[in-house]
Amino acid sequence: MDLVNVSDISTYAFCPRLLYFRLRFGEDRITEMHAAREIYLSRRKGFDNDWAFERFKQLYDEPEVFNKACKNFKYNLILDEFQPIEWEIKLESNKLRLKGVLDEIVLFRGKKLPLTLALRKPDGDKVWFRDLVKITAFCMLLEVNEGLVYYCFDGELEKVEITRREKYQVLRLIERVLKVKKGFVPEKQKRRVCSKCWYLEVCNSKPSTFASKFL
Ligand code: SF4
Numbered sequence: 001m002d003l004v005n006v007s008d009i010s011t012y013a014f015c016p017r018l019l020y021f022r023l024r025f026g027e028d029r030i031t032e033m034h035a036a037r038e039i040y041l042s043r044r045k046g047f048d049n050d051w052a053f054e055r056f057k058q059l060y061d062e063p064e065v066f067n068k069a070c071k072n073f074k075y076n077l078i079l080d081e082f083q084p085i086e087w088e089i090k091l092e093s094n095k096l097r098l099k100g101v102l103d104e105i106v107l108f109r110g111k112k113l114p115l116t117l118a119l120r121k122p123d124g125d126k127v128w129f130r131d132l133v134k135i136t137a138f139c140m141l142l143e144v145n146e147g148l149v150y151y152c153f154d155g156e157l158e159k160v161e162i163t164r165r166e167k168y169q170v171l172r173l174i175e176r177v178l179k180v181k182k183g184f185v186p187e188k189q190k191r192r193v194c195s196k197c198w199y200l201e202v203c204n205s206k207p208s209t210f211a212s213k214f215l
Pocket residue numbers: 015016017018021188189190191193194195197198199200203204
């Protein structure tokens with residue numbers, strides 16, 4: 001059975017076309033998110049930044065990316081109240097047609113909660129929509145109704161309550177991602193991020209599937 005990756009849902013929520021291009025061409029770029037994840041996981045496992053750097057170097061070998069992330073990374077001591085249980089947990093559900101690797105499960109006041117990592121939080125809102133659907137998807141996989149998002153460069157931990165509304169959004173996105181996986185090309189968006197997008201050139205020249213206008 002074709003399962004949808006949680007990261008695909010999150011990418012679709014950011015830009016549907018970006019998902020199409022990532023599935024089609026792949027994207028091997030190593031970003032500060034990779035480095036921030038190594039720094040976070042090392043700290044939570046009781047190691048220091050030297051260990052995080054060594055892990056990053058062995059896995060990705062891009063020291064400048066690591067050094068940049070290291071300067072921006074903030075560890076909020078509130079995290080110490082959330083006892084880590086497991087890291088990088090593979091989860092999947094055939095029923096939900098969903099799979100993913102969760103950054104961390106923590107124990108807080110007797111409850112096991114999923115925690116996902118991101119870089120910067122939005123102005124005004126608690127979390128970005130792409131982070132909301134990501135944590136919701138992991139909550140659905142773990143059958144819990146609360147999750148956490150840690151913004152590594154702001155040092156802020158956000159608690160998210162999951163209701164029927166968020167679950168509905170994830171289910172809708174699963175269906176849409178499955179369509180894209182079958183070759184459906186979403187509409188081009190006009191967004192500020194387009195100017196920095198890795199796929200800008202190919203995106204400008206790629207027509208969308210006609211039916212995408214009606215989604
Ligand atoms: S250029 Fe814009 S619309 Fe196209 S994939 Fe990138 S972000 Fe999406």
